Amino acid sequence: MREALSEMKKHGYLYGLFLKNSLIAQLEYRANFITGILMECGYLVVKILYVVVFYISGKTVNGLSPDASLLFIGTFVTITGFYAGLFMMNFFELRHQINSGSMDLLITKPVSLQFILTLRRADVGIMAVDILAGLVMVAVGWSRLKIPFDLVNALGFLGFLCGGAVVGYALFLLPQICSFWFIETSAISEVTDAFWDFNLVPMLVYDRLIQRIGTFVLPIFVVTNFPALFVLGRMNRIYIIWGIAAPFLMLGLTRLFWNYAVRHYTSASS
Amino acid sequence: MQKYLCTFQLGIQNAMEYRANFLLSMVSAVWPTFIQFFLWTSIYRGDTAAVINGYTYVQIIAYTLMANIVSRLIRTGFEYEINEDIKNGGLNKFIVKPVDYFCYKLSSFLGQKLIQTAFLLLLIGGVLLLLRLRFGMALDLLRIGVFFLSLLLAFCLNFMIFFSVGMMAFWLFEVGFLFEAIRIVIIMLSGGIFPLDIFGAGVSRALGFLPFKYTISFPVELINSRLEPFALGRGLLVQIFWIILLTGIARLLWRAGSKRYVAVGG
16 A cells, blocks of 8 residues: 555656656747647637637527536636647657657656656646636636536536546547557547547537447547536436546556557567 | 649649548548537527528538538648748759749649549539538529639639748748647638638628638638629639739748748758
8 A cells, every 4th residue: 555655656756747847848949839829729719619609699509508508618628738738749659659669768667657658748838728718718607607616516527527637538548559559540640639629519419329429438528528517417327427437447448458558569679 | 834744743643642641631521510510400409490690500501511621622731841941941952943932832732632622522512412402502503603713713812821821931930830820710710610700790891801711701601692793703803812912922922031041951
C-alpha cells in the first residue's frame, strides 16, 4: 500500500515537471505558442456558432432549452481543453516514437511506460483558452437555468467532468496503440480527430439508436455529456452507474491492450 | 505552355500517390455534415413547414449538404508550400529559370485537385438529384448552369485569396499555426459552416463587401433559390471583380515580397 502511494507521489511530481518543461519549451518557440492560441480561438468561435444556432432557433430541442445547450457545449469546450492540451499531441507522436525507436530509451526508465509516453507533452496555451472559455459558458448556462449551486450538483458535475476526461483519454488512445503493429497510422488520427466533434451538439439531438450506441458501445457521448445531464436531472440510474463505471472500465481496457501491445513490441532500430 | 502542362500532370500524379489519404479525408469530411444534419432535423422536428431565420427545412438541409461539399471543393493547402519555398530557399530555382511562380503554383494546384474535383462534382450531381426527387426542390437547367459557372469563379477566387495569404510568409518570421487560424476564420465568413444570416442582418450585409462570401455562401444560396435574378447576376459580376482585384493585389505582394527575399539554403 505504502509502495503504491509513493509510486503515485513520484508520478505526480514527475507530471508537474512535464507540465513545466512543456511550458518552457513552448515559450521558446513563441510564434508557435501565440499562433496556436489564435488557432484554438478560431475553433472556439466555430463552437460558439453552434450555441448561436440554438439561441436563434429559440426552440426547445428534445427537452433542451438554448440555455441547456449552452451548458452542454460549454462542458464540451472544457473537456476539449483537457484533450487537446494534455493528451492529443502525445497520441499523435506515439507513432513517431515507436517507428523511430526512440521509445527504447524510455522503456528503461523507472516509471510507467504508458505514463511517460502518453502524458509527457502538454500545450498549456491551448488548454487555458478552452478551459477558461468552457467554464465561462458553463457558468452562464448554469445561472440562466437557475440550477441550485449546491454540493451535490457541484461534486456531480466535477466528478463526471473528470470521468469524461478519463474516458476521452482511454477511448482516443485505443486506436493509436495500433501503431505497435502498423507503420502508417496518420489516417487513423485524422478519422478519430473528426470523431471527437460528435459532441459539438448535445447527445439528445441524435436519434435514440445513435444515443445508445454512442453511450454504451463506443462511449463517445460519455466524454462530455454526462456532467450537464447530471445537473439537469436527466440521468436515470443506469446512466449514473455507467457514468461511474465507464472511466474505470475504459482505462482498464486501454491498460490491458497497452500491455499486450508492449509485450509484442520488437524494437525498431538496431 | 508546355512546362505548365508538365506541372499540371505532375500534380495529378502527386494526388494519385496518396489515395488512401484522399479517401479517408473524404470520410472525415462527412462527419460535420452528419452532425449538422441531425442538429437541424432536431430543431425543425415535426414542423418542416416552419421558417427559422429565413430558411425552410429543405433549404437549410440543402445549404448544409452543399456548403460542406463546396468548401471541400475550393479548399487549398498550397499556402504551406509557399511558406516552405520562401523559408527554405525553394524560390531560388524560379529566379534563375524562366518559370513564373504564380503560373507554376496554379497549374500544380489544378493538377492536384483534378481527381478530387471530378469526384466532388459527381457528388454535387447526386445531391442535386436527391434534393429534386426526395425533397421536391425546384431546380431548372438554367439555374444549375449558372450554379456551375459560379462554382468555377468561386474556385478561382479562393485560389487568389489563399495565394495572397501565402504571400504573407515573405514578411513573417515564423508562420506556426497562423494559416490554420486564418483558414478557420475565412471558412466561417464564407458561410462554410452555417448560413451567414446567423451573424445577424448588419454583419451579414457587411460581409457582402468582402470577397469571402462569394466563395461558398453565394453559389450555395444560388442553388437554394434564395437569390433573385438581379442579385444573381450582380453576384457573378462581384466574383469576377474580386478575382481581378485580388490578382492585382497578389502580383503587388509578390513583387514587394521578392525584393525582401533572401535566398536561404543551397
